[in-house]
Amino acid sequence: MADVSIRQIYKQYGSVEVIHGLDLEIADGEFVVLVGPSGCGKSTMLRMIAGLEEISGGEIAIGGRVVNHVEPKDRNIAMVFQNYAIYPHMTVYKNIGFGLRTSRLPQADKDRRIRDTAKILGLTDLLERRPSQLSGGQRQRVAMGRAMVRQPAVFLFDEPLSNLDAQLRAQMRLEIKKLHQAMGTTIVFVTHDQVEAMTLADRIVIMKDGYIQQMGTPTEVYEHPATMFAARFIGSPSMNMLPATGTADAAVTLAGGARVPAPPSVNGALQADQALFLGVRPDHLLVTEPGAPGALHLEGTVSVIEPLGPEALVYVTIGDRELVAKAPAHKTPEVGASVHLTAAGEAVHLFDAQTERALC
Amino acid sequence: MTATLDAAGRLGAGEGGTARFFRTPIRPGRIVMWTLLFLGGITMVMPIVFMLSTSLKYPHEVFDLSLIPQEPTLENYIYVLEDGRFFRWFINSLLIATATTLSCVFFDSLVGYVLCKFKFRGRYIIFIAILSTLMIPTEMLVIPWYLMAQSFGWLDTYWGIMFPGMMTAFGTFLMKQFFETVPDDFLEAARIDGMNEFQIWWSIAMPLVTPALSALAIFIFLGNWTAFIWPLIVTTDSNLYTLPVGLTTFSVEQQIDWELIMTGASLATIPTLLVFLFFQRYIIRGVVLAGLKG
Numbered sequence: 036m037a038d039v040s041i042r043q044i045y046k047q048y049g050s051v052e053v054i055h056g057l058d059l060e061i062a063d064g065e066f067v068v069l070v071g072p073s074g075c076g077k078s079t080m081l082r083m084i085a086g087l088e089e090i091s092g093g094e095i096a097i098g099g100r101v102v103n104h105v106e107p108k109d110r111n112i113a114m115v116f117q118n119y120a121i122y123p124h125m126t127v128y129k130n131i132g133f134g135l136r137t138s139r140l141p142q143a144d145k146d147r148r149i150r151d152t153a154k155i156l157g158l159t160d161l162l163e164r165r166p167s168q169l170s171g172g173q174r175q176r177v178a179m180g181r182a183m184v185r186q187p188a189v190f191l192f193d194e195p196l197s198n199l200d201a202q203l204r205a206q207m208r209l210e211i212k213k214l215h216q217a218m219g220t221t222i223v224f225v226t227h228d229q230v231e232a233m234t235l236a237d238r239i240v241i242m243k244d245g246y247i248q249q250m251g252t253p254t255e256v257y258e259h260p261a262t263m264f265a266a267r268f269i270g271s272p273s274m275n276m277l278p279a280t281g282t283a284d285a286a287v288t289l290a291g292g293a294r295v296p297a298p299p300s301v302n303g304a305l306q307a308d309q310a311l312f313l314g315v316r317p318d319h320l321l322v323t324e325p326g327a328p329g330a331l332h333l334e335g336t337v338s339v340i341e342p343l344g345p346e347a348l349v350y351v352t353i354g355d356r357e358l359v360a361k362a363p364a365h366k367t368p369e370v371g372a373s374v375h376l377t378a379a380g381e382a383v384h385l386f387d388a389q390t391e392r393a394l395c
Numbered sequence: 396m397t398a399t400l401d402a403a404g405r406l407g408a409g410e411g412g413t414a415r416f417f418r419t420p421i422r423p424g425r426i427v428m429w430t431l432l433f434l435g436g437i438t439m440v441m442p443i444v445f446m447l448s449t450s451l452k453y454p455h456e457v458f459d460l461s462l463i464p465q466e467p468t469l470e471n472y473i474y475v476l477e478d479g480r481f482f483r484w485f486i487n488s489l490l491i492a493t494a495t496t497l498s499c500v501f502f503d504s505l506v507g508y509v510l511c512k513f514k515f516r517g518r519y520i521i522f523i524a525i526l527s528t529l530m531i532p533t534e535m536l537v538i539p540w541y542l543m544a545q546s547f548g549w550l551d552t553y554w555g556i557m558f559p560g561m562m563t564a565f566g567t568f569l570m571k572q573f574f575e576t577v578p579d580d581f582l583e584a585a586r587i588d589g590m591n592e593f594q595i596w597w598s599i600a601m602p603l604v605t606p607a608l609s610a611l612a613i614f615i616f617l618g619n620w621t622a623f624i625w626p627l628i629v630t631t632d633s634n635l636y637t638l639p640v641g642l643t644t645f646s647v648e649q650q651i652d653w654e655l656i657m658t659g660a661s662l663a664t665i666p667t668l669l670v671f672l673f674f675q676r677y678i679i680r681g682v683v684l685a686g687l688k689g
Contacts, residue, residue, distance in 0.1 A: 087583050108589035120580035124602040137589035181588070 036220055037098030037111070037188035038063045039084060045092035046079055046245075054079055054245045056093065061238075066215050066222045070232040071242035071268070077225045080242075081191050084223060085114050098188055108137075113182035114191040117198065119174045121166050121181065127153070128162040130177050134185040152184045155214075172203045179214070192224040196231060208234055229269050233257065241265045263391040266314050266384060272348065274314045274384070275358040281309035287385065289313065291354060295331050301385050301394040310388035319382030322349055322362040322374050330380035333358070337372050351376060443664075449657040457653045471658040481659060483634060484641035489666070491553065491626075491637060492619040495560040499615045500608055502562040507570030508596050512582060522571070528564045537628060544629055555629045556637070560619055566611050573607035574600060613674050617667055638663045 039061040046054035054076045061067045069077040082088035084095060086107035095102055102110050113134065121130045132149045140148070153159045156176040166174055175195060182190055192211075196204045212235055215222055226232055232239050233253045241248040241256060241264070248268075249261040260266035260274070267273040279287040285297045285305060295313065297305050315331060323329070335353035347367045349360045351374060360376050368374050385394045449457055450471055452464045459465070475481050510522050540559050541550075549555035577600055585595045601608065623639040630636060633644065638659070645655040 085583075085587060087586070107583075107587045112587065114584065114587050116580040116584060118578055118580050120578070120584040122581065122599060122602075124605075133585075134588040181584075185588070 036063050038065075039189060039221060039223065040096040041080070041084070041093070042096075043093040044080070044083065044090055044095065046076070046083060046088065047091040052091075052245065054083075054091075057245075057247055059240060059247070059250070061221060061223060064219045064221055066224065066235060066237045067240060068224045068226060068232040068236035068238075069240045069242060070226055070229060071248075072227060074244075075242040076245040077227075077242050078193055081114075081193055081223060081225045084189070085112055085191050086110050087114075111188040112191055113185050113187040113189075114193065115175075115178045115182050115195045117194040119166075119178040119195075119198075121174055121177045123166050126163050126165055127158055127169070127177050127180075130166070131158070131162075131180040131184050134181055138185075148184050148186075152180045155183070155217075156180050156210075171199050172207060175199065175203075175207055176210075179211075183214075183218075188221065190220055190222045192222065194226055195224075196226070197228070204231075211235060229271065233269065239269070241268060243268075259393070260314075260384065261393050263312060263314070263386045263393075266386070266393070270316055270318075272317050272359045274316050275320060276386075277313045277315075277356065277358075278388070279311045279313040279385070281305045281307055281311055283307040287311055287313060289333075293332065295383060296380060297385060297394075298380055298383055304394040305385065311394070312386045312388055312391075314384035314386060315378045315382055317348065317359040317361055320358065320360040320376050320378045322360050322366065322368060323377040325375045327375070327377045328379075329377035331376075331378040331383055333376040335374060335376065337368050337370050337374055340367055340370055342367070349374070446657045446660055446664075449654055450661045452654055454652070454654055471654050472662070475655060475658045475662065480633065480636075480641060480644075481638075481662075484636050484638045485663075487553075487635060487641075488620055488638040488663075491557055492616050494553075495557050495619045496612050496616045498557075498561040499563055499566045500612050503566030503611060504570040504574075504601065504604070504608065505596065506562070506567045507572075508574050508600055510567070511571045511574035512577075512579070512600075525564045525567050529568075533624065537625060540625065541628060549629075551630055551632045551635060553635065556626050556635070559625060560615070560622070563615065566615065569611055570604065570607060573604045577603050609674055613670055616670060620663075620667060 039059075041057060041059040041061075044054055044057045045052065057080070059067075059080075069080055071077050079088060083090050084097075086102065086105060090103060097110055097112065122133065125133065128149060131152055132145060135145045135148065138145065150159070150162075153162055156179060158173070158176055158180060161169065161173060161177075166177065169177065178195065195211075196207050199207060208231060211224075215235075224231075224235060236253055238250060239253055239256050240250045243264050249256055249265040251259075256265060256269050260269065263276065267276070278290050279295070281287055281297075282294075287295050287297060287305070289295065313331075320331075321327075333351075333353055335351035335358065337349055338352045338357065339350040341348040341350070342364065344364065346361050346363055349362050349368065351358050351360055358376065360374075362368065386392065387394060444462060448462050448464060451467045451469070452459075453466060453468060453470075456465060506525070510518055510525075536559070544550050544555045544558070549558065581599055581603065582595050585599045590598065621639060622637065626637045627640045627643075630640065633641070636644075642656050642659040642663070645652045645659065
């Protein structure tokens with residue numbers, strides 16, 4: 036196991052800079068997820084850690100050793116690729132054992148390690164099969180086995196679940212989490228799926244356009260998003276955003292004239308006439324009776340209902356905007372009905388309209 | 396194929412089945428196409444049929460254009476096979492075709508791999524330069540080859556016959572196109588797993604392009620097996636003749652033994668036929684993929 040230090044990392048392709056001086060400290064045994072939309076630089080970061088991509092500036096250290104000019108094979112890392120990259124002309128046994136080919140371990144030890152890894156991953160009965168005879172989930176496990184068998188200091192996962200169907204993805208997520216808990220190895224995991232990020236990570240790093248938008252535990256980034264991008268990216272459906280204006284008495288007024296008291300945490304940062312966005316998550320925006328207690332009160336017309344089982348997503352049109360709220364399944368309003376939406380004061384987030392950063 | 400019942404309840408074959416085939420209306424365009432294909436087929440097959448037919452004829456019957464010999468005989472085959480030179484030429488051809496094939500498979504795929512998977516300055520220019528050699532006809536190259544062989548002392552040697560074909564622009568192009576289909580993830584995974592670049596090419600990339608390698612091997616083998624002009628020019632020692640060159644010795648100034656030439660040619664086609672029979676699916680796949688990619 037090892038910690039990973041990324042200090043002032045830059046990456047340029049010709050004259051185009053895609054990573055802009057990032058700093059990231061990953062503790063020994065930590066599970067860090069890099070999350071962001073396509074093109075945000077998360078895979079480039081991972082490939083730079085792996086040594087598959089040269090860095091244009093800065094420093095990467097693994098286990099205290101600077102590895103800027105160290106070959107991938109000498110970095111003591113293992114990587115699981117999006118397309119699994121298991122060799123179609125080799126059996127599962129040979130695929131798992133591939134990383135040990137250059138190892139100086141005695142053959143008996145190699146064999147034991149391969150079989151132990153296969154046992155952990157439930158692949159013992161499939162060792163003589165070829166990848167074409169495996170399901171997607173089994174192939175994914177083989178790819179993980181090939182990484183595990185080397186017992187590296189750091190595991191790197193590059194969107195390893197994106198080719199699986201939803202059910203298998205959930206299952207593999209659980210298995211990866213169990214493996215991390217059992218092995219305690221440092222993991223850097225790249226995904227564009229915020230659900231994967233939330234469920235797997237000890238710490239999430241949200242990236243956009245080569246910058247880190249926010250780092251924190253899943254709870255932190257969900258409850259206290261630092262930017263509008265982070266607020267929208269984490270959580271499904273996305274956080275509702277309404278244009279608002281600051282007032283002199285620690286409140287904001289919405290475009291329709293409604294007045295909302297500012298959360299206590301932003302009191303010092305709020306200025307009169309400041310252009311803002313008020314954010315509230317669909318989880319916290321509830322369909323209620325008029326007069327229900329809360330800081331934010333809105334009226335609108337139901338346009339779409341999405342039943343989710345125990346509850347439903349209610350899409351409500353307010354002026355030219357559409358907000359998403361939640362309602363219990365047994366209290367779901369009809370499409371076209373006028374409804375009242377309420378959110379508590381602590382569920383309200385305020386963002387500066389210019390900087391898009393949260394007020395705090 | 397799925398069996399289906401039509402509206403009248405009759406059992407017919409599913410889509411692509413024979414029943415559907417026979418129900419397909421015969422259009423004029425289809426008739427023209429079949430006719431052209433038939434004529435093309437006849438044009439291809441007739442020389443082979445004549446070759447086999449002539450090889451079974453006595454000399455006096457050679458210029459009788461009937462396809463079926465009046466007095467079929469195997470004497471020509473016995474004569475050719477008992478002539479030690481034929482066996483020698485056969486072995487020469489086999490040796491030269493095999494050596495050039497192995498060399499081309501190795502070097503063409505190595506260069507194709509490097510041009511495909513390594514990013515370096517001038518890569519595109521090198522590729523274009525290699526491709527441009529395809530546009531130079533062999534006849535133009537023969538003189539420089541000869542001068543080179545002469546100055547290096549390679550005339551009348553196996554190496555002299557083989558050296559122009561040890562690596563080909565066509566093979567490099569074909570292999571580069573095939574390596575495009577190998578995902579970089581495979582190579583990067585191997586890089587992380589501790590393989591060096593040569594090992595990655597040999598152990599990972601090469602097995603993934605086996606169909607292309609097979610197709611290339613077949614093309615190169617057949618090309619060298621039937622090569623005539625260069626082996627004829629570079630050799631004067633009959634012990635070094637390849638089969639196509641050797642067969643010409645059955646014709647002399649006043650007499651051409653067509654039945655013997657046709658017998659030797661018939662025997663010479665056996666290896667090529669075997670190669671086609673065993674590997675034709677690879678040839679077709681190789682040609683299709685080379686056409687689709689890039």
